[in-house]
Amino acid sequence: MPTEANPTSYNQPSPASGHGASELILNVGLWGPCPTKRQGEFVTLNMDLENKLFELSGGKALYAHTFYTEDEFWRVYDRNRYNALRKKYGATTLPSAYDKVKRPSDVGLGFRDRVLDVRPIGGVYGVL
Template identity: 45%
Template sequence: MLYKALHASGQSRNYVIQDLALPYATAEEFINYTADSFKIWPLWLCPLRQTRLPTLHPHNPEMEADGKTLKPMLNVGLWGFGPSQRDAFVAKNRELEHKLRDLGGMKWHYAHTYYEENEFWKMFDRKWYDGLRKKYHAESLPSVWHKVKVDPEDAKKADNSSWGKWALQFWPIGGIWGLRKSIESREYMIARNSTWKSKKGSGEGR
């Protein structure tokens, strides 16, 4: 229900949803940067075992002492409100991407991605990826970069595509609209009517 309200309100367009993986050696510096620049708390911290290369998952080439095992990374979840103005929001995300790259980190692909195509493929093995596309006859489909990138100009046009979407940018209009749409969806009834809940007098679930 809250998820429905967030998206219906239009506030998700100004919401930072980033999962970022870094080497342990630079994680503290990155967290200090996010604290100063974004002021979003709390953060989600989770140890991350690296996927064997080649991969489209976050990775770093640092090895353990055995020279065979990739060192673990730390996943940092940065979730909270960013700048409300579209250009400032994009600039902040680009700043985050640059800082992440400087510290040897990478982001997960479901996060907002603003990399230019050449920037994106510097992080991944494109020859390997294109080989997979050819092997599975997927060359006519959009590449992973096309699927995950955010076009700032398209996003700005979407914000102003109608007076209604434009108005949602202003509080409390967006919040009231989001609450209304979430109630109308009746998604709260899903949990209320869950079959796993015991029925009154049936003795189920005991």
């Protein structure tokens, strides 16, 4: 825990910074099911949150779904650095981080997306 004697004990490179600078990370989590009758509002609120994070030089931790377009995603996360790591560790045939966390930004999800959103079906599908 940070103290006056050691105020930077939680400093880590920011995943969104792309330059490895040491920054204090604040992780705020919001959990819960998507309200199916107000899904458009849910998507809009998520996109507003992502825009605010970008304005503040932050980004979502990638355990959460994102509503970024692919261009917006790679403005936040350093694509060149990411691809270099994928190449170094032989992971170029796997889906990208963007492919794993993206969600459609339209209001409705199709049948396929709804099925793949059920655990563990989406995970098994991803492995296959």
